[in-house]
Amino acid sequence: MSSDASDASVSTTSTSTQEVSTNLQVRFKTEEGKLLLLLPPESNSGEIESPTAMTWTEIWQQLKQRLKAGERFWQPKTEVELIAFDRLLDTRQLQEIAEALLEVELKLERVSTSRRQTAVAAATVGYSVEQKSALTTLSQTPTKKVQPLAEPLYLQMTVRSGVEIRHPGTIIIVGDINPGGSVIADGDILVWGRLRGVVHAGAKGNSKSVIMTLQMEPTLIRIAEQVARGPEKPPAQFYPEVAYVVDQGIRISRVKDFAKIYR
Numbered sequence: 001m002s003s004d005a006s007d008a009s010v011s012t013t014s015t016s017t018q019e020v021s022t023n024l025q026v027r028f029k030t031e032e033g034k035l036l037l038l039l040p041p042e043s044n045s046g047e048i049e050s051p052t053a054m055t056w057t058e059i060w061q062q063l064k065q066r067l068k069a070g071e072r073f074w075q076p077k078t079e080v081e082l083i084a085f086d087r088l089l090d091t092r093q094l095q096e097i098a099e100a101l102l103e104v105e106l107k108l109e110r111v112s113t114s115r116r117q118t119a120v121a122a123a124t125v126g127y128s129v130e131q132k133s134a135l136t137t138l139s140q141t142p143t144k145k146v147q148p149l150a151e152p153l154y155l156q157m158t159v160r161s162g163v164e165i166r167h168p169g170t171i172i173i174v175g176d177i178n179p180g181g182s183v184i185a186d187g188d189i190l191v192w193g194r195l196r197g198v199v200h201a202g203a204k205g206n207s208k209s210v211i212m213t214l215q216m217e218p219t220l221i222r223i224a225e226q227v228a229r230g231p232e233k234p235p236a237q238f239y240p241e242v243a244y245v246v247d248q249g250i251r252i253s254r255v256k257d258f259a260k261i262y263r
Contacts, residue, residue, distance in 0.1 A: 026062035035078050035096075035106070037063075041085040056093060063097065067104050076105035082115040085172060091121045098125075100210055110164075116153065119167070123155050128164040149187045158181060159197060168204075179219055188212070198222075202242075211243040226250045 027038045042053050054062075080101055082094075089097075098108040111122035112130045119131040131153060148167035159165060160175065161180025170187035181197035183189055189201045191213035200222035202209030207224040213240045218230040225244065228250040240255040253261075 026059055026066055027201060028066055034078050034120065035074065036083050037080050037101075037108075038083045039085060039087050059087075060096070067100060067106075067203050071104045074106060078106050079109040079114060080106050081110040084111060084115070084118055086114045087118070088115050088173070089113075089121060091125050094122055094125055094127070106213045116151070119153060120155060123159075123165055124157055125162065126163060128162075130164075130166040132168065135211040152187070153185075158193075161197075166203075172178060185209070194245045207245045212240070213236070213257065216243070221250060223250055227250075 017020065021089050025040060029038060035071075035240045039059060040123050057247045068240055074114075075076040075201050082097065094108075094111070099136070100107040101108050107144050108127060110128040110130065111118065112132065113119050113122070114132045118130065119129050122129045131150070132141065150167065152170040152172055153165075153167040154172045154174075155165070156174045158175045159177040159181035160180055164184070165171060165173075166184045170188045171183055171185040172190045173183065174192045177183055177191055177197040179196050179201065182199075183191075183197070184200045184203050186204045186206065186209075188209050189199050189211045191199075191211075193213070194215040194217060195211070195213040195216045196219065198220045199218060200213055201211045202224040203222075205224050207226065209221065209223055211221060216233055220230070221228045223245050226245050228243070239254050242255050243252045245251075
């Protein structure tokens with residue numbers, strides 16, 4: 001069950017007209033105990049025809065109106081997930097949204113988007129990110145067809161504690177993954193730095209995926225359905241290593257040895 005906090009009146013319009021007008025507005029929705037902030041899509045998405053894309057100014061004005069109208073309904077310090085769909089947002093706009101939420105004691109924690117630039121901007125600012133491969137609605141039934149991987153997501157940052165990055169393809173990080181940080185990819189995970197957090201490659205079940213890093217000190221590693229914990233004691237010397245699946249589970253080898261085996 002879900003409830004839309006922005007609906008303050010009852011409309012007598014038809015169902016299809018009401019659906020279109022609702023999806024072209026900034027909305028707050030409570031779903032499965034989470035508070036979602038939904039922005040109108042930037043482009044047409046199948047059933048929803050958008051004659052003109054809303055400008056940032058229009059979105060900002062609607063957001064302020066929704067916050068003012070719904071302030072009394074929300075618990076202080078409630079965490080918010082921003083559903084940006086295919087809308088392009090930069091770091092400044094994300095920070096403005098976060099500041100507006102803070103004014104009514106709401107906290108932006110997570111950004112869901114189908115745009116690579118928005119995902120990079122959100123991760124750069126420090127929010128947990130889920131990048132979707134295509135524009136979808138919240139009520140869409142998941143398909144069981146195998147989807148091709150999205151283009152790799154390249155991030156130059158440190159994934160800090162409490163931050164989660166999700167992407168339906170390969171993730172390449174130039175930087176460290178700190179303890180408490182989490183990276184989940186449908187493809188491979190390549191870390192040009194220290195891996196000390198939780199990583200899950202092949203998240204949709206691809207056991208051919210690999211995890212490669214300059215310094216392997218993970219809290220937890222997953223590849224498809226296989227799980228392994230990091231060593232209790234760090235080695236005396238680090239080498240670039242790769243984690244991959246064999247019949248016995250997850251194996252970690254030096255990159256040069258892995259290259260010889262799978263050349």
